[in-house]
Amino acid sequence: MPTEAAELVFDEATKVYPGRDGAAVDHLSLTVPSGEICVLVGPSGGGKTTALKLVNRLIPLTSGYIRIDGTQIGDYDVTELRRSIGYVIQQVGLFPHMTVEANIGTVPRLLGWERSRIRERVGELLELVGLDPEQDRRRFPAELSGGQRQRVGLARALAANPALMLMDEPFGAIDPIVRARLQDEFLRLQGELRKTVVFVTHDVDEAIKLGDRIAILREGGRLAQYDTPQRILEHPVDEFVADFVGRDRALKALALRTLGELELVPAGRDGGDGLPRLGADANLRDALALLIAERRDALLVVGADGSPVGVARRRDLIG
Ligand SMILES: Nc1ncnc2c1ncn2[C@@H]1O[C@H](COP(=O)(O)OP(=O)(O)OP(=O)(O)O)[C@@H](O)[C@H]1O
Numbered sequence: 001m002p003t004e005a006a007e008l009v010f011d012e013a014t015k016v017y018p019g020r021d022g023a024a025v026d027h028l029s030l031t032v033p034s035g036e037i038c039v040l041v042g043p044s045g046g047g048k049t050t051a052l053k054l055v056n057r058l059i060p061l062t063s064g065y066i067r068i069d070g071t072q073i074g075d076y077d078v079t080e081l082r083r084s085i086g087y088v089i090q091q092v093g094l095f096p097h098m099t100v101e102a103n104i105g106t107v108p109r110l111l112g113w114e115r116s117r118i119r120e121r122v123g124e125l126l127e128l129v130g131l132d133p134e135q136d137r138r139r140f141p142a143e144l145s146g147g148q149r150q151r152v153g154l155a156r157a158l159a160a161n162p163a164l165m166l167m168d169e170p171f172g173a174i175d176p177i178v179r180a181r182l183q184d185e186f187l188r189l190q191g192e193l194r195k196t197v198v199f200v201t202h203d204v205d206e207a208i209k210l211g212d213r214i215a216i217l218r219e220g221g222r223l224a225q226y227d228t229p230q231r232i233l234e235h236p237v238d239e240f241v242a243d244f245v246g247r248d249r250a251l252k253a254l255a256l257r258t259l260g261e262l263e264l265v266p267a268g269r270d271g272g273d274g275l276p277r278l279g280a281d282a283n284l285r286d287a288l289a290l291l292i293a294e295r296r297d298a299l300l301v302v303g304a305d306g307s308p309v310g311v312a313r314r315r316d317l318i319g
């Protein structure tokens with residue numbers, strides 16, 4: 001198995017559960033480039049969890065292929081395959097009778113790491129996911145909040161530095177504030193670690209925030225669209241996708257662009273005096289909200305030092 005972030009390819013991957021009508025995953029083809037986050041979304045029963053379990057061979061393919069760095073998953077030793085894939089399962093799935101340290105150390109222990117190395121790695125990972133390396137390692141899952149448990153689940157999946165991460169609704173049952181913080185921390189971590197990640201969620205906003213690309217599955221595990229968040233919001237391929245991303249998709253798309261990306265009008269001789277001001281890193285949705293709130297048609301875009309960069313008109317934002 002590769003030890004660096006790997007490319008993951010689904011090639012006509014199909015799963016039909018015995019004794020059930022229709023496929024759970026139907027001729028799924030998509031490539032997750034190495035180091036990217038692919039978010040899988042779709043209706044309940046759409047085959048998201050099945051797609052993840054096909055990758056680590058918890059479920060056998062009915063037909064088609066899945067390749068990791070060009071090698072079919074069936075050609076890897078199954079134990080080695082699973083150990084080099086970090087898996088965060090739906091509902092966290094920590095071992096309740098084991099401490100946080102023992103939970104995180106599961107795969108390293110199976111790999112035969114020395115105790116001192118495991119202890120050190122657990123400290124490093126707790127630090128990484130924002131828990132206390134001294135105090136929290138001795139706790140049991142029941143002594144943690146939902147958000148803390150999710151962090152331990154993430155640390156456990158990262159423990160042996162996997163080539164690939166499969167994350168099944170990892171921030172599922174968490175209040176919106178903690179969830180937003182976990183998302184931010186996950187993105188910061190990903191900036192450092194650059195793993196190849198397949199991330200399942202029900203939440204379209206989470207998909208837009210986290211995904212380099214989003215794969216939308218429809219009923220029966222058929223791929224509806226696989227594209228960047230921007231492309232999905234601006235060019236949904238059909239009604240199903242448009243409905244799925246929501247009526248406010250135009251606003252969501254605005255939130256993905258910044259004022260700095262616009263062609264601005266020069267500020268003119270008065271330097272844009274009297275116009276509302278926003279930084280070049282502000283997004284177009286916030287810019288539009290400001291114009292509406294202030295009942296204005298234009299705003300002055302300023303650089304980090306407050307100096308004028310140019311003027312953005314309302315029609316430039318929504319054009
Ligand atoms: N072990 C199994 N045996 C038979 N059918 C199964 C099995 N696991 C899942 N299914 C069926 O396959 C389909 C896809 O299920 P899956 O769990 O992959 O969906 P999901 O997209 O993860 O749903 P959710 O969003 O609710 O987690 C469903 O119709 C489900 O009932």
Ligand SMILES: [Mg+2]
Pocket residue numbers: 048049050090168
């Ligand atoms: Mg599922």
